[in-house]
Amino acid sequence: MSEPTEPNHNQATNATVLVTGAAGYIGSHTCIELMANGFDVIGVDNFDNSEPVVLDRIAELAGRPIQFAELDIRDTEALRKVVSKHSPSAVIHFAGLKAVGESVSHPQKYWSVNVGGTLSLLDAISTSDVSMFVFSSSCTVYGDPAAVPVTETTPVAPISPYGRTKLAAEQAIIDHLSTRDCGGLLLRYFNPVGAHASGRIGEDPVGVPNNLMPFAMQVAVGRRDALSIFGDDYDTADGTCIRDYIHVVDLAQGHVAALKAETDIDSCEIVNLGTGRGSSVLEVVNAASEAVGKPIAHQIVARRDGDAAVIFADTTKAESLLSWSADRTMVDMCRDHWSWQSLNPDGYRTAD
Ligand code: NAD
Ligand code: WQD
Numbered sequence: 001m002s003e004p005t006e007p008n009h010n011q012a013t014n015a016t017v018l019v020t021g022a023a024g025y026i027g028s029h030t031c032i033e034l035m036a037n038g039f040d041v042i043g044v045d046n047f048d049n050s051e052p053v054v055l056d057r058i059a060e061l062a063g064r065p066i067q068f069a070e071l072d073i074r075d076t077e078a079l080r081k082v083v084s085k086h087s088p089s090a091v092i093h094f095a096g097l098k099a100v101g102e103s104v105s106h107p108q109k110y111w112s113v114n115v116g117g118t119l120s121l122l123d124a125i126s127t128s129d130v131s132m133f134v135f136s137s138s139c140t141v142y143g144d145p146a147a148v149p150v151t152e153t154t155p156v157a158p159i160s161p162y163g164r165t166k167l168a169a170e171q172a173i174i175d176h177l178s179t180r181d182c183g184g185l186l187l188r189y190f191n192p193v194g195a196h197a198s199g200r201i202g203e204d205p206v207g208v209p210n211n212l213m214p215f216a217m218q219v220a221v222g223r224r225d226a227l228s229i230f231g232d233d234y235d236t237a238d239g240t241c242i243r244d245y246i247h248v249v250d251l252a253q254g255h256v257a258a259l260k261a262e263t264d265i266d267s268c269e270i271v272n273l274g275t276g277r278g279s280s281v282l283e284v285v286n287a288a289s290e291a292v293g294k295p296i297a298h299q300i301v302a303r304r305d306g307d308a309a310v311i312f313a314d315t316t317k318a319e320s321l322l323s324w325s326a327d328r329t330m331v332d333m334c335r336d337h338w339s340w341q342s343l344n345p346d347g348y349r350t351a352d
Contacts, residue, residue, distance in 0.1 A: 027094040033250070079121060099210055137270075199342075213288070220342075241280065275312075
C-alpha cells in the first residue's frame with residue numbers, strides 16, 4: 001500500500017495548481033498529496049461546506065502553508081484576479097454541492113453552483129496559460145446501470161438534479177476545452193470514504209449524514225443511536241446494495257497521477273476512479289464494526305428511492321491512461337475513517 005506521501009521540501013515542479021473546493025473533504029486530501037509531490041497550490045473555497053481550520057491542518061500535514069483565497073467560484077472577477085496573480089498551469093475543480101436529496105428540493109442552487117460555477121471558472125481561465133483542467137465528476141451520472149462493472153462508455157442516465165448538473169458541467173467543459181489548447185480529465189468518482197492516516201483531516205458532514213460510512217461512524221462514536229440500512233431485499237448475495245468504496249487518499253493520489261499524465265493527454269477524457277471491487281452495505285457495516293472494536297447498531301428499513309442495486313467501476317482506463325490504481329482495502333478505509341471520527345467526534349467543530 002502506498003502511504004500518504006511524506007512532505008518533500010526539495011521536490012519542486014515549479015507548477016502551480018488552482019484547486020477549487022480546497023477546504024472540502026476530497027480537496028483537502030488532494031492539496032496535501034499535491035504539495036507533497038512538489039506542486040504549489042493556490043486553493044479557493046467559500047467555506048459553504050467546510051471550515052477554515054482545515055487550512056491549518058493542511059499546512060501541518062504538508063509541512064508548509066497553503067496559499068488560499070476565500071471566494072465564491074461564481075464570482076468570475078475574483079477568480080480572474082487569483083488566476084492572474086498565481087498563473088496556474090493546471091486547475092482541479094472540486095467546488096460544488098453534492099447532496100442528492102437537497103438537489104431535489106433546491107435544484108436552482110445546484111444548477112447555479114455546479115453548472116454556473118463551472119462556467120464562471122472556465123471564463124476566468126479563458127485567457128490564461130492553464131494547460132490541464134481536472135473535474136470532479138461522479139458515478140451518479142450512470143444512474144442505475146444495466147450492467148456492471150461500468151466503463152466510461154456505459155450510457156449516462158442521471159436520476160437526480162445533482163447528477164444532471166454534474167453531467168451538464170462535464171459537457172460544458174468538453175465544449176469549452178475543444179476551443180483551446182488545454183487537456184481535460186473528467187474524473188467520475190465512485191464512493192470516497194476514509195481519511196488521512198493521521199486522523200487530522202476527514203469528512204465532516206453538516207447535519208445528518210446522507211452517506212453510509214459517515215453515518216455508521218457517527219453511530220460508533222455515540223452521536224447517533226443506530227444506522228438504518230435501506231433494504232435487504234435486493235438481488236445481491238446478502239440482499240443489501242453493492243458499491244465501489246474508494247479510500248480518499250487513493251483518490252487524492254489519482255489527481256496527482258492525472259497531472260503527471262498531462263503530457264500524454266491532448267484531449268478531454270472521461271475516467272472512472274474506483275477500485276473495481278464492490279462491497280455490500282452489510283460488509284461495510286461489519287468491517288466498520290471490526291475497526292471500531294464493537295458492533296455498530298443497525299436496523300433494516302425500507303429501500304431508499306433511487307438507489308441502484310449494484311454499481312462498481314471498470315478501472316481499466318484509469319490504469320492505462322493515468323498509470324494509477326487504488327490499492328487501499330476496506331480494512332484501511334474503516335481504520336482511517338474511525339481514526340478521524342474518534343479523534344474528532346464532532347468533526348472540525350471541536351478543532352483546536
Ligand atoms: P465537500 O462539500 O467536502 O467539498 C466541496 C467544497 O466546495 C467545500 O469546501 C465547499 O465549501 C466548497 N464550495 C461549495 N460551493 C462553493 C462555491 N460556490 N464557491 C467556492 N467553494 C464552494 O465535497 P467533496 O466530497 O470533497 O466533493 C468534492 C467534489 O467531488 C464535488 O464536486 C462533488 O460533486 C464531487 N464528488 C464527490 C463525491 C463524494 O461522495 N464525496 C463523489 C463523487 C463526486
Ligand atoms: C451507499 C449505500 C445506501 C446511508 C452517493 C451519491 C453519489 C456519490 C457517492 C457524489 C447505498 C446505503 C446509506 C444510510 C444505508 N456522491 N445506505 N444507510 O448513494 O452510493 O452514492 O455518494 O457524487 O452521487 O448518491 O452512497 O453512501 O449514500 O450509500 O443503508 O444511512 O449505503 O442505500 O446502498 P451512494 P451512500
